[in-house]
Amino acid sequence: MANDLKEMVRAAKPSVAVVGLGGAGCNITTWIAEKGMAGGRIIAANTDVNHLATMSKADKLILLGEKVCKGHGCGGYPEVGAEATKENLPEIRAELEGVNLLFLVAGLGGGTGTGAIPVVAGIARELGILTISCVTIPFKIEMARRERARNAIKALSESCDSTIVIDNSKLREVAGNLPLKEALAVANALVGAFVKNVTETITQPSLINLDYADLRAVMERGGICAIGIGEGDGEDRVARAVSQALAVPLLDISDMSATYGVLIHIVGGEDMTLEEVAVAGELIMDRVPNTKRVIWGAKVDSNLTGRVRVMSVLTGVASPFMAGE
Ligand SMILES: Nc1nc2c(ncn2[C@@H]2O[C@H](COP(=O)(O)OP(=O)(O)OP(=O)(O)O)[C@@H](O)[C@H]2O)c(=O)[nH]1
Numbered sequence: 001m002a003n004d005l006k007e008m009v010r011a012a013k014p015s016v017a018v019v020g021l022g023g024a025g026c027n028i029t030t031w032i033a034e035k036g037m038a039g040g041r042i043i044a045a046n047t048d049v050n051h052l053a054t055m056s057k058a059d060k061l062i063l064l065g066e067k068v069c070k071g072h073g074c075g076g077y078p079e080v081g082a083e084a085t086k087e088n089l090p091e092i093r094a095e096l097e098g099v100n101l102l103f104l105v106a107g108l109g110g111g112t113g114t115g116a117i118p119v120v121a122g123i124a125r126e127l128g129i130l131t132i133s134c135v136t137i138p139f140k141i142e143m144a145r146r147e148r149a150r151n152a153i154k155a156l157s158e159s160c161d162s163t164i165v166i167d168n169s170k171l172r173e174v175a176g177n178l179p180l181k182e183a184l185a186v187a188n189a190l191v192g193a194f195v196k197n198v199t200e201t202i203t204q205p206s207l208i209n210l211d212y213a214d215l216r217a218v219m220e221r222g223g224i225c226a227i228g229i230g231e232g233d234g235e236d237r238v239a240r241a242v243s244q245a246l247a248v249p250l251l252d253i254s255d256m257s258a259t260y261g262v263l264i265h266i267v268g269g270e271d272m273t274l275e276e277v278a279v280a281g282e283l284i285m286d287r288v289p290n291t292k293r294v295i296w297g298a299k300v301d302s303n304l305t306g307r308v309r310v311m312s313v314l315t316g317v318a319s320p321f322m323a324g325e
């Protein structure tokens with residue numbers, strides 16, 4: 001019996017993969033690979049051979065569109081990025097066979113990531129994989145790039161289950177006056193931590209496990225999603241972390257009460273109590289009363305003693321960016 005159960009646990013463990021596409025996407029997979037992620041396979045794909053070979057870390061590197069791009073990038077043309085990705089379809093499909101949960105990460109606005117991400121999402125849909133894309137949209141001053149990103153998000157919301165959108169322009173609110181490169185690194189760390197936390201919480205034992213079925217219930221056809229992060233210490237640390245996570249979503253949302261679902265992930269030191277985790281769930285419910293589903297996972301990280309960090313994903317939101325702002 002014990003052996004049967006062990007075998008069932010092994011068989012029930014979902015297979016998770018993360019694919020970074022283009023320069024920003026590969027920077028995010030590099031962040032994840034450097035931190036280490038238990039239970040998921042990391043793939044980095046780019047047309048730019050130099051960036052891929054010298055700066056990208058992953059379990060598997062894929063050079064996209066060798067014929068079309070000859071190892072250079074796409075120069076900001078998404079049509080070229082899509083063409084380049086089609087050259088590698090068999091290889092990408094082979095990587096995705098048997099995967100249950102897929103994260104696709106890219107910075108929208110350039111050629112490779114913007115062109116590749118809908119193509120890979122299309123293969124994932126054919127294979128019936130729960131697919132969550134995590135994308136950034138360019139700064140407000142990058143007008144033409146923002147328009148390109150908007151079109152890409154429309155395409156993604158048709159082919160992915162959920163599309164988590166981070167507006168680089170909103171980074172100022174969390175990253176303050178950091179130099180550009182460091183502000184972008186804040187977004188990379190946020191997306192990287194989200195992918196790592198969700199992967200580990202559904203594949204490894206943790207304080208409160210989110211399982212694959214829970215995740216599927218919230219993220220399947222979740223539409224456009226906003227992510228927020230908050231941190232607190234001392235008394236009321238959970239309340240402060242939760243309100244910060246909900247107050248500064250990294251995408252402007254027109255109406256928070258229309259949120260369909262919420263995923264919350266809490267990380268705290270050895271001193272975090274189960275009571276605190278439960279309170280976090282209640283506080284979130286108060287803020288988004290019409291939400292149909294709330295799921296959460298929690299994990300202990302001994303480096304965070306005295307503090308808690310909360311990450312929230314609101315699904316099915318309406319954003320002024322998508323309305324053409
Ligand atoms: N968060 C984040 N955003 C980035 C980073 N690098 C670039 N960006 C953003 O992502 C957009 C696309 O840039 P890249 O990812 O370099 O473009 P690409 O997909 O490689 O496309 P091409 O180089 O044109 O083939 C830019 O307009 C920036 O807004 C990064 O490291 N982190």
Ligand SMILES: [Mg+2]
Nearest residue numbers: 022023048073
């Ligand atoms: Mg590039």
